[in-house]
Amino acid sequence: MDEVRIGVYVCHCGFNIAGVVDVKKVAEYAKTLPGVVVARDYVFMCSEPGQDLIKEDIKNQNLNRVVVASCSPALHEITFRTAISEAGLNKYLLEMANIREHCSWVHHEKEKATEKAMEIVRMAVAKARYLEPLEELEVEAKKSVLVLGGGVAGIRAALELANYGFDVYIVEKSPTIGGKAALIGYIDPKTKGAEVVSKMVEKIRDCPKIQVFTSAELVQLTGSAGNYVAKLRLNPRFVNSRCTRCGECEEVCPIEVSNEYNFGLDKRKAIFIPFKNAYPPYYAIDYRVCVKCGECEKVCRYKAINLKEEAKIVELRVGAVIIATGYDPYRPFKGEYGYGLSPNVITLFQLERLLDPESPTKGELIVGNKVPKSLAFIQCVGSRGTTLGAKSYCSRMCCTTAINSAIKIKEKYPEMNVYIIYKDIMTYGSDESLYEEAGKKLINFIKFEEKIPKVTISPEGLFIDVFEYTIQQEIRIPVEAIVLSIGMLPPRDIEELIAVTRVSCGGEGFVREAHLKLAPVEAPTKGIFLAGCITGPKNILESIRMGSAAAAKAMSLLSKGKITIEPMIAQVDEERCSGCGICVAVCPYSAISIKSVNGDRIAKVEKALCMGCGTCNASCPSGAMQHLGFKDVQLLAQTVAALRGESYG
C-alpha cells in the first residue's frame, strides 16, 4: 500500500453541529490520528467554498483518502464523492463520519457530544486507511419493457412507453386485455368503463411498438435491470385470427359454466368472447373446462379453430418489468350478509354489470327476477376489519362506486328507495360532490359502527337490522335487494408473482414499494416497477396515473441504453473459497453460482445481479466472500478503533 495520506474535514453545518459539538477540537484531534496529514473545519463543507477546500488539499497535499465529518451520507455522500473525483481521486476513497444525525442532533451536553464526535471521526479514519479505489460497472440496457397485466394501469404504462419509443410486451393471463375497469358500468356519472377501456385498447391495437400476449403467464424471470430474460408460457387459445366472430361455435358448444366476466350473473360456453370490445377480438376456448368434443372445430367455416394447439414457451429480453396485475374482488363467504342464500343479495361488481347497457339484462336492474322497489348497499364488506375475516384496510373505491351507482339507479328508477349502510363515507377529494349529489337525490345514508348489520331472509322478504349510530337506535329496514360493497384482495396468484419476480409483500398482502411515500411506483429491486392495485386498493384514475409514472421511471432507467452498477458488491477471494455453496443458498437475488476453476469448486458472483446486501459475506465460513467497500479489514479496523480507543492501529 502507498503511504496513506488522509484529509479530515469537519463541518459546522451552521449551528447544527457547531452548536453542540466543539468542531475545532474535533479537527485538532483528527490531526493526531495515524495517517492524517491535514484536518480542517468549515461552516458548510457541502457549499462550493467547502468543497474547494477539499479539492485544493487533494492537489496540494497529495491526499489519497478523504474523511468528511458532517451529516448523514444519505444527504451528501454523492456531493463529496463528486468533489473528490473532480480533484482526481477515485470517488470511493471517501469515508463519511455522521456527527450530525448520530451526534449533535441527538445530544445536548457539549462535552460528551464532542467526545462522541471525536470517536466517530477516529473510527472513520481507521476505516479510511484501508479504503480501496473501486470502479463502477456499466452494462448495456435493453430499450424494451415487459408489462405484466393488461388492465388500465398496464395499458396506460404500455402506451406511455411506446410513445417514448420503447418496445413493449403486454403479458395478460386472461384471453383479453382491459381488466376489470372494462366491466364497470359507470366509472363516474358520465363515463362508461367499457368506453374508456375501448379507447385505450384501440390505441394499443394501432401501435406497432406494443405486442400483446393474452392467455399468457410469466413463468421465469432471470437477469437484472437492463437485461432481464422473461420466459412466458402462452397457453393455447385454440382460436386464431381467422375468427370472424360469427358465433356458430358458441351455439354448438355443449359446455356451460358461470361467466366470470359478468361476475356469475349468467353463463357462458367453453368457447366464448369475454365481452363486446374484448381484445384480441376473437373467440377463445377455456382450456380448463373444454372437453375437446370437437363440435366447434367442425362447425367453424373459417378454419379458425385448432383443438390440437399446445402451450408454447417464449423468451423475451427486456430492460425492465412493470407489474400491474391488479387485485381480486373480495369473496364473501356463504351466509355473509345473506350472500349465496338469496338471489336478491348481490355484490357491487354484479351490480356494476347490471347497470352496463351491455349486460345480460341490457342495463335493467333486475335482481332475482324483477326490478326491486327498494335496495340497500352494505359497505365495507371484507374491508376495514368489519367482519370476521375482513381485511384491515379500507378498499378505497367501494364508497365512491356505491354512491355513483346509487345515483345512476335513482336517475333511472326515481321511485326506488335506496339505502347506503356505511361506517364512514370515503368520498375523498372532489368525489365529495357525489356524496352531496346523493343527498340531493334522497338516497338514505345509515351509519353503523362496531355492531354490524344483520340480514334476515324470510318468506316475507329481506330485512336488515342495523343499529343506526346517529340516532342510537336499532332499526329494521325491509328491502327487496341487497348489494354488498365488497372490497379488494391481493390477486390470488400473488404467491407465484413473488416466486417469479422476487418482489415482497406487506402485512396486508399487497406488494411493497421501495418507499411508501417517496418511491411509490418502484419495487426495491432495480428494474422492477409497480402500477395500479398490486400495491394496494386504488381507483381507476389513480391506477392510470401510476401506470404513467411507472412507465416514466422505466424509461428514465433505460433511456441511455446503459445502466451503471454500484461497485459496492460481493467479491470472492478465489484462494480462500472452499466451494461449500452456503452463499449460493443464502443469496436472495440468485447472484452466486458455483463454477469449476481448474478443477476446484469456486463461488462466482454475477456482478449485475448482486444488490450488495451483504448476506453472503456474513455467512461465508472461510472469509472468502468480501463486500467491496465493507471488507473485513475495513470493518475490523473501524471496530478496533471504537473499542480500543486511542491505542488502535
Place this chain on the structure above:
Amino acid sequence: MNGSVLVVGGGVAGIQAALDLAEQGIEVFLVEKAPSIGGKMAYLDKTFPTLDCASCILAPKMAAVLRYPNIKLLMNSEVEDVTGRAGNFVVRVLKRPTYVDWTKCNGCGICTQKCPVKNVPDDYNLGLSNRRAIYIMFPQAVPKKAVIDARYCMRLNPPEKAKKEGKTLCGVCERHCPTKAIEYEQKSEVIELKVAAIIVATGMELYNAKNIPEYGYGVYQNLYTNLEFERLVSATGPSGGEILRRSDGKHPKKIAWIQCVGSRDVRFNHYCSAYCCMAATKQAILAKEHLPEVQCTVYYMDIRAFGKGFNEFLERAKREFGVRYIRGKVVRIEELADTKNLRVVYEDTAESYLRVEEYDMVVLSVAITPNSRLPLPVELTSDGFVKLKDPYLDPVSTTVEGIFVVGAVAGAKDIPDSVTEASAAAARAALIAKRSMAREVRVLANGGVLNG
C-alpha cells in the same frame, strides 16, 4: 436551444418532477415563490401513516436538486406571463430581490445572529416565533442562503423620521458578512425563458380559518391550525418540539381536533381536503408521544382512512394511543376569560344532542385551497383546481398542450400521489423537450429552414 422545461413550484411534487427531468439530461428551470424549495412537506414534523420524519426523507431529495447542474433554481420568483405554445413557450419570470448576492452567500448565518431587528414573525413557524429581518428560511433550506425581509429591515425601510432626515440606518449585516454578500441596492429582475413544456406544481395553501366566524380563529389564543400544530410538535419549531399553550406556556392536558374546517361545507369549499383526517390522527399520536398524559379527541363527520396503511393507522391511534373519536359537527368554540381554555360546542350525532366540552388547546383541521391563480392559460375546475384535459386518457395534461399539472394544485392529495404524478408529467414534458430540440437541430442543419 429550446429543449428545456419549466417547473413552477418547488414542493415535493415540483422537486420530483425536476429531478426526473434532470436525470433525463433535460435543462430545468425551477421557479419557486419562497426562498427555499420544499413546499408544505418542509413544514411537517412526521408523515402519516409511517411516522417517517418528514425532513429526513425530503432533505436528500432537496440536496439532490443542487447536485444537478442542469437544474436552474429561480428562487423568490414567480411566473408573470406565458406566451407561445408547446415546444415554444416564452415565459417571463419576476425575480424579487433578496438583497443578498447568493453567489457569494455561503449560508453561515452570522447575519441572522447579528441583525438588530428581532421581532419579525417567522413565516416558517407561521408566526409562532420570531426571526430577524435577515434570515435563512429554515435550517435545511435549499439553497441555504440569507434573505432580507425588506418590510422590516431598518436600512431598506427606515422609520418615517429617518426617511425625512435622509439618514441611512443600521447596515449591521453588511458589516458582519464575511463574504461581502449583502446588496441593499438589489432590484427586481424580469427573466425571460424559452421552454418547450411547463409543469405546474404550485400546490396548496391552507384556507383562511378566519373566514369561519363561529370558531374564533385569530382571536382565541389556544386555538391553532393543524399546520401551526405541525410546527409546534416539530423539533425545529418555535419551542423545540415542546407543545406549549400560547396563553401561558404550559403543557395542555386536553387537546381537541376539529375536522372539515372549511371543507365539505357548502359555505366554503364543497370538496374534501383528503389529507386532514389522517393528519389529525398523526398529530394526536404525536401529542401522545410528546405528552403521554394528554387526552386527545377528534371531532369528525366521516374519518377518511382510504390510503395504504391509513385504516390500520387509525386503529392504532384508537387502540394503542387511546385517541377518542367523536362523530359530531362542532357548532361553536368559546374562550373562557380566566383560563383561556376553550369550550367546544358540538352536536354529538350519536345522541343528536348539543354538548359542550372544555379543552385547553384546540386544533382546526383546515381545508386546503389550490394555488391556481396563475398567469397561465390553463382552465380550472369549479372548485378552483387546475383542470385535466382527460383524466382517463391523458392523465397529467391540462387543457393546454405542453402544460402539465401535478400535486395538490390538481386536487387534494397526499405525498405519494403527488410524487407519482410528478414522475408521470416529467416524462411527458421530457418527450416534448427532446422533440423540440431535435426539430431545432434539424432546422439548423437545414440552414434555418423548417421542413417537417
